[in-house]
Amino acid sequence: MDLLRFITAGSVDDGKSTLIGRLLYDxxxxxIDQLEALERSTKNRTDGSVDLALLTxxxxxxxxxxxxxxxxxxxxxxxxxKFIIADAPGHVQYxxxxxxxxSNASLIIxxxxxxxxxxxxxxxxxxxxxxxxxxxxxxxxxxxxxVNYSQDVYNNILIEYNKVAxxxxxxxVTYIPISALDGDNIVERSxxxxxxxxxxxxEHLEEVEVNDDVNFTEGRFQVQLVxxxxxxxxxxxxxxxxxxxxxxxxxxxxxxxxxxxxxxxITRLETGGVETEEVFAPQPAVIHLAxxxxxxxxxxIIKVDNKPAVSSELDVLLCWMDEKPLVAGNRYxxxxxxxxxxxxxxxxxxxxxxxxxxxxxxxxxxKLNEVVKATIKTASPLVYDPIxxxxxxxxxxxxxxxxxxxxxAVLLK
Amino acid sequence: MDSxxxxxxxxxxxxxxxxxxxxxxxxxxxxxxxxxxxDSITLVHLALKAFAPGKLPFPLVHIDTGHNFPEALDFxxxxxxxxxxxxxxxKVEDTIRQKNLTEPKGKFPSRNWLQTHTLLDTIEEFKFDxxxxxxxxxxxxxRAKERIFSVRDEFGQWDPKLQRxxxxxxxNGRIHKGENVRVFPISNWTELDxxxxxxxxxxxxxxxxxxxxxxVIIHEGQLVALSEFVQPGExxxxxxxxxxxxxxxxxxxxxxxESEATTLDEVINEIITTRISERGETRIDDRVTEAAMxxxxxxxxx
Numbered sequence: 209m210d211l212l213r214f215i216t217a218g219s220v221d222d223g224k225s226t227l228i229g230r231l232l233y234d235x236x237x238x239x240i241d242q243l244e245a246l247e248r249s250t251k252n253r254t255d256g257s258v259d260l261a262l263l264t265x266x267x268x269x270x271x272x273x274x275x276x277x278x279x280x281x282x283x284x285x286x287x288x289x290k291f292i293i294a295d296a297p298g299h300v301q302y303x304x305x306x307x308x309x310x311s312n313a314s315l316i317i318x319x320x321x322x323x324x325x326x327x328x329x330x331x332x333x334x335x336x337x338x339x340x341x342x343x344x345x346x347x348x349x350x351x352x353x354x355v356n357y358s359q360d361v362y363n364n365i366l367i368e369y370n371k372v373a374x375x376x377x378x379x380x381v382t383y384i385p386i387s388a389l390d391g392d393n394i395v396e397r398s399x400x401x402x403x404x405x406x407x408x409x410x411e412h413l414e415e416v417e418v419n420d421d422v423n424f425t426e427g428r429f430q431v432q433l434v435x436x437x438x439x440x441x442x443x444x445x446x447x448x449x450x451x452x453x454x455x456x457x458x459x460x461x462x463x464x465x466x467x468x469x470x471x472x473x474i475t476r477l478e479t480g481g482v483e484t485e486e487v488f489a490p491q492p493a494v495i496h497l498a499x500x501x502x503x504x505x506x507x508x509i510i511k512v513d514n515k516p517a518v519s520s521e522l523d524v525l526l527c528w529m530d531e532k533p534l535v536a537g538n539r540y541x542x543x544x545x546x547x548x549x550x551x552x553x554x555x556x557x558x559x560x561x562x563x564x565x566x567x568x569x570x571x572x573x574x575k576l577n578e579v580v581k582a583t584i585k586t587a588s589p590l591v592y593d594p595i596x597x598x599x600x601x602x603x604x605x606x607x608x609x610x611x612x613x614x615x616x617a618v619l620l621k
Numbered sequence: 622m623d624s625x626x627x628x629x630x631x632x633x634x635x636x637x638x639x640x641x642x643x644x645x646x647x648x649x650x651x652x653x654x655x656x657x658x659x660d661s662i663t664l665v666h667l668a669l670k671a672f673a674p675g676k677l678p679f680p681l682v683h684i685d686t687g688h689n690f691p692e693a694l695d696f697x698x699x700x701x702x703x704x705x706x707x708x709x710x711x712k713v714e715d716t717i718r719q720k721n722l723t724e725p726k727g728k729f730p731s732r733n734w735l736q737t738h739t740l741l742d743t744i745e746e747f748k749f750d751x752x753x754x755x756x757x758x759x760x761x762x763x764r765a766k767e768r769i770f771s772v773r774d775e776f777g778q779w780d781p782k783l784q785r786x787x788x789x790x791x792x793n794g795r796i797h798k799g800e801n802v803r804v805f806p807i808s809n810w811t812e813l814d815x816x817x818x819x820x821x822x823x824x825x826x827x828x829x830x831x832x833x834x835x836x837v838i839i840h841e842g843q844l845v846a847l848s849e850f851v852q853p854g855e856x857x858x859x860x861x862x863x864x865x866x867x868x869x870x871x872x873x874x875x876x877x878x879e880s881e882a883t884t885l886d887e888v889i890n891e892i893i894t895t896r897i898s899e900r901g902e903t904r905i906d907d908r909v910t911e912a913a914m915x916x917x918x919x920x921x922x923x
Contacts, residue, residue, distance in 0.1 A: 211629040278781065280765040281758045283811045290629040292809055304786055311788040424625050432642040437675035445674065451639050451790075456625065480638070481673025488625045492638040492671070505646050529786045543791055546646065605791050612795040614785040 209287075212418055215294040215309045215342070217333035218319030223350050227319065227388035228282060228295055234395035235410060237284035279309040288414040298329060303336070303562065303577040304529045307617055310336055311603070314418045315344040317409075322355045322385075326368045332562050334369075338376040339525065339579070339619065341599050343421045345373070345381045348409060352401060353387040359403045375565070382416075384409050422489050426593065427455030427463070427511025428601045430545045431503060435494060447478065447494035448503060453545065453600045455511060456488040457495065465501055466508040466591040467518050473498040489600070506547030508591040516593045516601065522584040523621040525560070526553070526574070530608060530615035533573030534580075540615060542586055544604035550587035551606065557581040584618070595619045630818050633810055634667065639790060640769060640806040641671035644751055645678045647794040648802070651751040652709070654740075655681040657693030658869035659826055660755030662700065663815055664806060666824050668753075669704060679753070680707035684739050686732040687714045688850050688871035696827040711743045729840070729851060731874040741777050744801055751794065751802045759811040769808045775799040812867075813892055820885045831888065832865045832880040843876035867892075 218224035231237075282293040294309030296302070310316065316337045320330050337345055347369050355361045362385045373381045384393055385401050386409060392398035395410045407415070432450040457463075461474045476496035477484050487493040495509055503509075510516060528534055534553060542551035558567040560579040567581075574580050595602030604618040627635065644651050653668065655661045668677050681701055685694075701708035713732050716739040717724060725731055744752065758765045768787045773779055785793055794802050807815065819826065837844040838857040844864060845851055850873050853859050864877035865888065878895075882888040 209629050210626070211632045278766045278784065280762075281809065282765065283759045283809070285811070285813065290811075290814070308786040308788060312790070419626050422625070432639070433646040435672060435675050442674055449642055449671070451635070478673070480634070480670040490632070490635050491627065492635050492642070494673075541795075543793060545791060546643065603789050603791070605786075605788055605793060607793055607795060612793070612797065614788070614793045617786070617788050 209285075209289060210419065211290045211292065212315060212413060212416070213292045213294070213313050214315040214317060214413065215296055215306075215313040216317045216319070217296060217306060217310075217336075218298045218317075218329070218350075222298070222319040222321050222329075223388040224295070224298065224319055227317070227348070227350065227386070227394070228293060230388050230391055230394045231293075231410065232282065232284050234391055235284055235286055279305050286410070286414060291413065298333065300329075300332065300562075300577065303332075303527070306333070306336055307340065307527050307529070310340045310342060311617070313340075313342050314421055315346065315413070315416060316342045317346045317348050320347055320349050320365055320369070322349050322351045322358075322361055322365065325365050326372060328563050330369070331372060331564070334372050334376055334378065335562050335565060338378055339527070341595060343380060344416050344418075345378050346409070346412060347381060347383045348388075349383065349385045350388050352385045352392060352398075353390055357385075357392075357398075357401050362404075380416075382406075382412055384412065423454035423598055423600065424456055424488060425454070426514045426516070426598055426601075427457055427461070428453035428489075428516065428593070428598070429455075429457065429493070429495065429509045430547060430591075431505055431507050431509065432546045433505055434503070447476075447496050448509065449492070449494045450509075450546070452487050452489045452491050452493055454489045454598055456486055457493070457511070458486040462512045463495075463497070463509050464512050464515075465497075465503055466510055466516070467589045468501070468503075468507065470499070470501050471512065472501060506545075506549075508547075510591070516591050516598075518589050518591050520586040520589045522586065522590065522618075524582055524584055525619040525621065526580050526582050526606070527617040527619075528574045528576060528578050528580065528615070529617065530611075530613050531576055532608065532611070532613075532615070533575050534616070535573050536582075539609065541607040541609055542584065542590070542604050542618065543607060544590050544592060544618075544620075545601075547590065549590065552585050553582055553606075554585050555583045557583070590620075592620050594621055596621075630814065630821060633807075633814060634670070634818070636790070636809065637667045637806040638671040640792065640804065641668050641753075643792045643794065644753060644804050644806075645672065647792070648751040650747065650749050651679040651753060651804075652682045652747065652749045653677070653679055653753045654755075655683050655697065655708075656755070656869065657683070657689065657697045657827060658755070659815060659819060659830060660757065660807065662696075662824060662826060663810075663818060664753065664755050665700060665704065665706070666822060667806060677704065677706050680709045680747075682709045682711070682743060682747075682749075682752070684736050684743065685710050685712045685714075686736055686871050687712060688732060688873050690827070690829055690866075690869060690872055692827045692829045693869050696825075709743070709747070711739050711746075713739045715739075716742060728854065729845065729873045732871060733874060737777065744777070749801065750796065751804055753804045753806065755807060756805045757810050757812070757815070758805075758808050767805070767808070769805055770794055771803045771805070772796060773801045773803055775801070777801065779803075813889070816885070816889050816892060820889060827869065829866045829869060832863050832883050834861060835864050835877065836860070837862050837864065837877060840876075844879065845876055846872060848872045 280295045296306040296309035386393045393408045431448045435447045478494040536556045593601040602620045606616040608615045770792045836847045865880040
């Protein structure tokens with residue numbers, strides 16, 4: 209059994225919460241007491257039947273206002289897969305939260321209301337999906353019951369969205385007509401939508417191939433910490449603990465330590481405390497090297513056959529996440545996996561309109577939820593890959609040194 | 622390529638080990654909050670893997686309410702000894718006495734709220750800047766929204782509106798003096814994941830997780846074991862039942878479930894077929910209001 213992490217994008221009006229509720233309910237992942245609690249709170253608020261959407265609203269403020277503020281994580285399992293849903297709010301003022309949820313997703317479900325077609329919000333969610341390189345996109349055309357299950361309506365949306373997808377370079381796009389409220393094509397294939405011959409949403413989620421998304425070619429490893437027990441029996445033990453970001457490492461491999469630029473050889477590999485011949489992404493590992501080199505947290509151990517970029521001048525896209533605006537020239541800390549370096553945002557070139565992809569001039573500071581193209585200079589070089597080449601090694605965050613807040617998502621170009 | 626594939630438990634394990642290593646590297650004085658329950662036992666197992674062959678780079682801290690199951694306490698001491706871990710125990714009893722706190726009364730006197738006082742005192746005593754906990758997002762609605770690195774102010778308070786964005790697997794643990802980060806390495810695990818992992822890794826558990834005979838009374842449909850802390854009222858019928866526990870908390874606020882399961886396989890089978898959630902079945906203290914957990918977390922609870 210493997211694992212699929214996906215995000216659902218859409219607002220309450222699109223039926224996102226109902227969709228998630230339906231997925232959990234129809235796949236028998238809602239338990240009796242949760243259902244009872246649901247019935248109780250439904251009774252407290254309105255009369256009528258159980259509202260599946262209430263299953264997903266966690267915080268009291270959200271329940272009171274009937275909106276979703278923050279990303280919530282949901283879990284369900286079928287005999288084929290374990291699923292982690294990042295349930296993210298869809299409104300523009302919560303773009304920050306959506307990016308948080310999207311950053312770990314392999315798949316995004318973009319909900320489109322069949323009555324409205326491709327809306328501004330659909331575009332925005334698709335743009336975020338493309339910015340964050342989410343490999344698989346599902347366009348769920350919802351509320352088919354309200355358009356008499358019309359194939360024409362569905363086809364028109366498909367044609368319209370295809371344009372968006374090709375403009376954004378989205379590769380794997382799947383379309384499914386659904387009714388979340390009635391459960392059409394959610395778990396079971398719908399009899400109301402007999403012209404649709406594809407899979408139900410759950411079938412698709414169970415079968416979409418995600419292991420291919422892991423890069424096993426470029427060897428990238430960053431040191432999280434050095435393990436040196438310094439006990440009597442482990443006196444000379446010195447292992448570099450970290451996560452294999454991508455690729456495969458074998459005992460005997462020639463590797464290069466960056467940014468130092470020193471070549472050496474792997475003498476021993478461990479994972480979970482057990483010696484092994486090879487480790488691969490995303491396994492945790494401990495690497496032992498032939499030579500005594502000064503290596504510390506944040507340094508990279510890379511395979512020599514395929515080199516990453518090593519630079520302290522960075523071209524980036526910044527998704528601004530702080531209430532405090534970004535002012536060009538400000539100093540921040542940049543964290544790339546476990547490497548923390550001082551950084552200055554030198555120049556902000558333009559702002560990207562997340563509804564249209566238009567480039568706009570930046571007049572004053574960069575505000576919360578804005579996406580900008582910028583250049584960053586770091587105090588010491590970063591060992592990275594452009595996000596388009598190697599997603600797992602092409603992203604970072606900016607931290608405001610004075611407030612310690614995570615101020616921006618950094619996409620390295 | 623097929624050999625390069627991690628199943629879901631291996632992926633969850635990889636994520637948790639990564640988180641543990643970030644904690645050890647980013648914080649000066651971390652601690653692992655250890656309750657003696659299966660989740661914190663799983664945490665210890667994961668941490669040992671993360672830092673092998675070294676020992677744990679942080680102490681195990683137990684906030685002892687004085688209402689614990691003796692089996693869980695014995696297990697705790699044994700685990701600490703076997704793994705060579707530093708064990709810190711601080712008693713709610715002492716905080717109650719020193720600070721003149723008022724104990725809750727009633728038939729099931731929960732010290733859950735008072736526990737927070739002892740925890741915050743312990744954090745201050747040892748200057749812990751990070752507390753690792755075994756909370757999971759599937760447990761409860763408010764938990765579903767909490768980050769893996771959750772920043773708390775000096776009162777231990779969680780502000781759901783001021784959460785830091787948590788992107789990719791990059792964790793920002795930077796804090797100001799006096800602040801504290803709660804880290805939850807098994808956030809993305811479900812109850813069943815934990816059990817399946819315990820089976821796969823053959824992790825030892827306290828005996829109360831398996832079916833055994835116990836004297837119980839029935840309170841609002843839940844089975845509560847009799848002990849020195851819970852006495853039967855006149856209206857109660859004392860029954861001898863074969864039970865096991867799904868969670869291990871205080872004897873006063875943890876309910877047992879009827880069970881015949883004496884092995885891990887049998888426990889997992891029962892969990893798969895049961896239709897009631899872990900907290901709903903066994904936590905008496907969550908039943909008060911729907912926002913009970915949110916309130917407690919805002920007040921510095923784990």
